[in-house]
Amino acid sequence: MLTLHLADFTLEHFMEHYWQQKPVVIRQGFQHFEDLISPNDLAGLACEEEVESRLVYKKDGEWQAENGPFETYKRFGKEGWTLVVQAVNHWSPEVAELVKPFAFIPKWRLDDVMISYATPGGGVGPHIDLYDVFICQGSGKRHWRVGDKGEHRQFAAHAALLHVDPFQPIIDTELLPGDILYIPPGFPHEGVALEESMSFSVGFRAKSNSDLLSGLADYVIDKELGKTLISDPKRPIHQHQGHINPSDFAMIRAHLQAVLDNDTLMADFAGSYFSKTKCGLDLQALDDDALSAEEVTEQLLDQPLIRTGGLRCFYLDETVAQGVCYIDGERFEFGAASKAAVIALCDHDELSHDELATGMENPAFASQLTEWVNVGFWYFRD
Numbered sequence: 001m002l003t004l005h006l007a008d009f010t011l012e013h014f015m016e017h018y019w020q021q022k023p024v025v026i027r028q029g030f031q032h033f034e035d036l037i038s039p040n041d042l043a044g045l046a047c048e049e050e051v052e053s054r055l056v057y058k059k060d061g062e063w064q065a066e067n068g069p070f071e072t073y074k075r076f077g078k079e080g081w082t083l084v085v086q087a088v089n090h091w092s093p094e095v096a097e098l099v100k101p102f103a104f105i106p107k108w109r110l111d112d113v114m115i116s117y118a119t120p121g122g123g124v125g126p127h128i129d130l131y132d133v134f135i136c137q138g139s140g141k142r143h144w145r146v147g148d149k150g151e152h153r154q155f156a157a158h159a160a161l162l163h164v165d166p167f168q169p170i171i172d173t174e175l176l177p178g179d180i181l182y183i184p185p186g187f188p189h190e191g192v193a194l195e196e197s198m199s200f201s202v203g204f205r206a207k208s209n210s211d212l213l214s215g216l217a218d219y220v221i222d223k224e225l226g227k228t229l230i231s232d233p234k235r236p237i238h239q240h241q242g243h244i245n246p247s248d249f250a251m252i253r254a255h256l257q258a259v260l261d262n263d264t265l266m267a268d269f270a271g272s273y274f275s276k277t278k279c280g281l282d283l284q285a286l287d288d289d290a291l292s293a294e295e296v297t298e299q300l301l302d303q304p305l306i307r308t309g310g311l312r313c314f315y316l317d318e319t320v321a322q323g324v325c326y327i328d329g330e331r332f333e334f335g336a337a338s339k340a341a342v343i344a345l346c347d348h349d350e351l352s353h354d355e356l357a358t359g360m361e362n363p364a365f366a367s368q369l370t371e372w373v374n375v376g377f378w379y380f381r382d
Contacts, residue, residue: 004101005031011104019105020132020184023146023171029180030101035138035198036094039117042198045092046070046085050280056124056161057081063125065160082122082193087279089113090310095200100349102134102202108274108314111203118142118193125163126190128152132204134182137175140197144181146171147188164188175199212273219269220259230255267318271326275312281328282308283376290374293366300353300360305378313346323365327377334365341365351378 005028006014018024037045046053046068053068057080073083089096089112098113111131116124118140126145135144147167157163167188174194175181183189185206191199220226232251244252260266291299299305307313315325323334325342334342341359344351359365372378 002030002033002097002101004029014182015104018182018184023181023183023187023189025171025173025175026180026182028178030136030178033136033138033178036098036200037088037092037115039196039198041092042085042088042115042117043070043073043083045088046083051091052086052279054084054160055081056084057122063157063161063163065158067160076119079119080121082116082118082124084114084116084124086114087112087310088115090277090279090308091282093306093309096309096349098136098200098202105204107312108270109204111205112279112310114201114203116199116201118197118199120193120195123190123192125157125161126165126167126188127162128154128164128186128188129183129203130185131206132182132184134180134202135175135191136200136202137177137179137181138198138200139177141194142175142191142197142199143194144171144173144175144191145169145189146181146183149184149186152188215273216259216269219272220265223268225265226259228255228258263318267316267324268326268331271314271316271319271324272329272331275314275326276329277310277312279310281310281376284308284379285376286374291370293363293370296370296373297353297360297366299380300351300356303380304350304352305356305373306381307349307351307378308376311377315342315346327372332368334359334362334368338362338365345369 045051049069055066057064148170153165313327323338323342338359341356344355
């Protein structure tokens with residue numbers, strides 16, 4: 001099991017002084033760290049249509065980027081290129097283990113585990129990310145430069161590459177296997193491989209106001225909610241037709257605020273929105289070997305149920321009392337008696353029969369869990 005090792009400060013100190021505030025190097029954050037996937041297996045994943053991947057390199061001094069899948073890498077030679085594969089935790093149980101040491105940050109903030117393989121001199125260029133990232137150095141060495149947050153001009157070095165102008169570094173260092181570089185959103189940075197190397201990046205989402213408002217609007221429209229009309233009986237005579245006066249403006253804002261003040265609606269939106277996966281899942285549907293609810297219960301007595309990598313499962317205080325959870329963008333309600341099972345389902349990557357006992361006594365919960373097992377959301381390890 002991977003264990004995060006902090007020699008210079010506590011987790012509490014990190015969250016108080018670094019998280020979302022400034023970058024920091026955590027030396028030997030993972031002691032005796034070894035690659036969680038081989039370069040060959042990573043390259044193999046990038047050959048699959050369902051997997052999001054990209055190759056970045058220079059040609060005649062100009063940046064280039066290509067999206068996968070890739071059939072071969074021979075034309076790129078042995079230097080100056082990088083393979084980036086997104087959401088590898090969705091496809092590799094070993095890589096999914098890298099998420100667990102960062103459980104001090106809730107999973108609704110988690111994005112994915114991105115892995116890059118780079119040949120000597122390889123990198124993706126100087127850029128700014130709009131998410132928090134823990135870059136965990138695997139095999140090999142990389143030179144990292146991180147600049148301070150500020151007004152940095154960004155430009156398209158290629159249609160698929162947004163770069164940033166040269167910057168003065170506040171961190172200028174080499175990462176060795178097991179070292180971790182944490183970078184909050186908005187800090188320019190660049191990594192260059194000093195030798196053949198692997199980097200494992202655990203990213204955390206940072207949604208903007210516009211992202212959330214757009215998502216809320218889509219949710220309200222899809223669910224046919226928020227259809228209450230503005231109502232203004234006994235309106236006084238208006239003196240200036242072109243004027244939205246203060247009382248009318250307050251009415252408009254209150255009409256919108258009524259949606260935000262609806263705790264159940266907002267809980268259902270948040271749970272559904274943040275449980276959606278942006279990348280595919282490695283679902284191994286049972287099909288001809290589909291299990292019954294009774295068989296799932298029997299197997300649970302002998303072995304734990306494992307959540308497939310990348311599956312997002314959440315509950316909120318506003319609705320969990322009714323046994324409500326949100327799985328892969330959908331809302332499920334199982335009743336108050338199943339509350340403990342719903343919480344366990346969302347909190348744990350491995351589930352025992354005891355943890356799910358109250359749910360398995362509920363035919364609706366047992367039936368839904370069986371359906372999830374048969375489509376591959378959860379599985380029993382062979």
